Amino acid sequence: MAYLKTHQPCEDCGSSDALTINDNRSTYCYSCQKYTPPDKVRTLHKPETKKQVNAKLLTGSYSAIINRRIKKETAEKYNALVDGDNVVFGYYGEGTEPVASKTRYPDKRFLIGGDWNKAKMFGQQLFPAGGKYITITEGEFDAMAVSQMFDNKYPVVSIRNGAGSAVKDCQAHFEYLNSFDNIVICFDADEHGREAAKSCAEMFGNKAKVVKLTDYKDANDYLINNQALRFTQAWWNAETFTPDGIVSAYELLDDVLVPMKRSKLTYPWEQLDNMLYGIRPAELVTLCAGSGLGKSTILRELVVHMMRQTDDPVGLMFLEETPERTLRGLIGLEMNKPIHLPDVDYTAEEVMEVYTAGDYENRVYFWDSFGSNEIERVLGRMRYFVKGLGCKFIVLDHLSILVSDQQNGDERRAIDMIMTKLRMFCQEMRVTLLLVSHLKRPEGKSLEDGAVTSLGMLRGSAAIAQLSDAVIGAERNSQAEDADERNRTRLRVLKNRFSGKTGPAGYLIYDENTGRLSTEEIAL
Numbered sequence: 001m002a003y004l005k006t007h008q009p010c011e012d013c014g015s016s017d018a019l020t021i022n023d024n025r026s027t028y029c030y031s032c033q034k035y036t037p038p039d040k041v042r043t044l045h046k047p048e049t050k051k052q053v054n055a056k057l058l059t060g061s062y063s064a065i066i067n068r069r070i071k072k073e074t075a076e077k078y079n080a081l082v083d084g085d086n087v088v089f090g091y092y093g094e095g096t097e098p099v100a101s102k103t104r105y106p107d108k109r110f111l112i113g114g115d116w117n118k119a120k121m122f123g124q125q126l127f128p129a130g131g132k133y134i135t136i137t138e139g140e141f142d143a144m145a146v147s148q149m150f151d152n153k154y155p156v157v158s159i160r161n162g163a164g165s166a167v168k169d170c171q172a173h174f175e176y177l178n179s180f181d182n183i184v185i186c187f188d189a190d191e192h193g194r195e196a197a198k199s200c201a202e203m204f205g206n207k208a209k210v211v212k213l214t215d216y217k218d219a220n221d222y223l224i225n226n227q228a229l230r231f232t233q234a235w236w237n238a239e240t241f242t243p244d245g246i247v248s249a250y251e252l253l254d255d256v257l258v259p260m261k262r263s264k265l266t267y268p269w270e271q272l273d274n275m276l277y278g279i280r281p282a283e284l285v286t287l288c289a290g291s292g293l294g295k296s297t298i299l300r301e302l303v304v305h306m307m308r309q310t311d312d313p314v315g316l317m318f319l320e321e322t323p324e325r326t327l328r329g330l331i332g333l334e335m336n337k338p339i340h341l342p343d344v345d346y347t348a349e350e351v352m353e354v355y356t357a358g359d360y361e362n363r364v365y366f367w368d369s370f371g372s373n374e375i376e377r378v379l380g381r382m383r384y385f386v387k388g389l390g391c392k393f394i395v396l397d398h399l400s401i402l403v404s405d406q407q408n409g410d411e412r413r414a415i416d417m418i419m420t421k422l423r424m425f426c427q428e429m430r431v432t433l434l435l436v437s438h439l440k441r442p443e444g445k446s447l448e449d450g451a452v453t454s455l456g457m458l459r460g461s462a463a464i465a466q467l468s469d470a471v472i473g474a475e476r477n478s479q480a481e482d483a484d485e486r487n488r489t490r491l492r493v494l495k496n497r498f499s500g501k502t503g504p505a506g507y508l509i510y511d512e513n514t515g516r517l518s519t520e521e522i523a524l
Contacts, residue, residue, distance in 0.1 A: 290447025
C-alpha cells in the first residue's frame, strides 16, 4: 500500500505530524497506533492558522466547563475556551501569546491549529522553571482538574498527545521538568498510562513520584465525582519511583533471617546433587559433551526424575529427534526397557501403565520442530509451554541447531544473542531450562576417546559459560575396547554459580539391557 500523504495531524491523539493517509484513503497514526479503514475516515473543519488561533484565544469569552466541573477561573488560567459543543485548548511557545490550539470535539476527535511544532506542554507557560513540585498529567482536562483540586496554587502541566507520546514530550522538555525538586506523574490508571508513567519516571530517577489512582481512571474523574480530598491524599501518598529490579536490604531481611533451605527438586545422582544442591526455578543449566556421548540419554533421565518428584508439566524440544522417539525414550526408561530399539519385547499394557501413572497426557508436551528454528520462533514456543501449558521445566537439545539457523554467518555473535535471550527468558518466566551444547574438538585426545571437558571447549563464545547457572560436562571413551569402559560416563561440574563447587561429580553406567543410567561409586 502506498502513501497518499505523510506527516499529517492526527484527530485522535492530537499529534501534528504522525498520521499517514494511504492511497485507499485509510489512515494510520504512528503516535497512537490507530488504524482507520477508508469507510470510517471523517473530515473535520480545516485547521485554523496561527493568527486565527491567537485571535480566538485572546479575545474569547471564557466560561466554566460544566460537564468536567472545571471552574471559569481555571479554564481562563489555562486558556481552555468553550466554543459551542467543543473545547479549544491553548498552547504556548516561547512568547506570551498562544502559538497553537487543540480543539476537542464531543466525539473525542481532535483538530490541531496553528504552529504545533513550537507548542510546549499544556500549561507550561504558566510556571517558571524551578520549584519544589510539578505535576504531569496525561490530558488537558486532567491538568486543569489537578490544579483546581489544589486551589490553582501549584504547577501542573499535561503532555500534548496522550500516553503514546509521553516519553517524547518529557524528553523535549526534560531540562524544564528536571529543574523541579519533585516531578509527580499522574497518568491514567490503565495499562497504557501505567507503562507511560513508568517510562517517564525512569528519565528523572529519584525525583519522580508516581500517583496511584485506585478509585477512578484519571484525575478529572475524581473532580467530577466530588472526590478532591481522596485525590489529594493519593497525590501526597505518591511514592518515589523505584526502577524495576531495585530492592532495598530491608525488603530482603525477612528472607535472610531464615536459614537457606535445600531445593526440594534434586538431581537423580547423589554426587552431582551434593555439588549443585538441587535444581531451582529460573536456572539455566547447560549439559555439554562431544558428539554421540549420551547427552540426550542423560536429559531423558533428568526429565523422568523431575516428573517423579513434581506434578508440574514439562516442555521438551529435542531438535535432533522426533517427538515419538523422545516419548519412547521416556516411557522406556520407566519400563526399564529400551523400547526405542527394534526386537525389544513389550506390551501395550506396559506402556499404558507408565503413561497413565505419569499423567503423560497432561504433563508432557513436545515441539514437533520443522522448518525454521530462528530464536524468536523457538522463544515463542517456549513462552507457550510456560504461559499456555503451565510448564515449569523446558529441555532444549541442542544449541548448535539454533545457531546454524540464525543466518547471520557469525557463530560467536549468534551464540551471544541466543544465550542472552535464553537467560532473560528464564528470569522472566521463572522456568528451569536444561540446555545442551556441543564442544569444540580439543587438540590431542578427542572427546570421543574420553578427553576431559572444560569451559574453554564450549563452542564459539564465552556467553554459554557466563550466562549459565551451571555447566555439566559428560566424558566417555566411546571407542574403548572394553565394553564396561565404553558404557561408563564421568560427570564433571565445570561451573556452579550457586555453591562454587566444581570438579568430578561421579560416574554413570549405561545398561544396554534396560537403557538406564545408574551411579557407580569409584574412588576419584
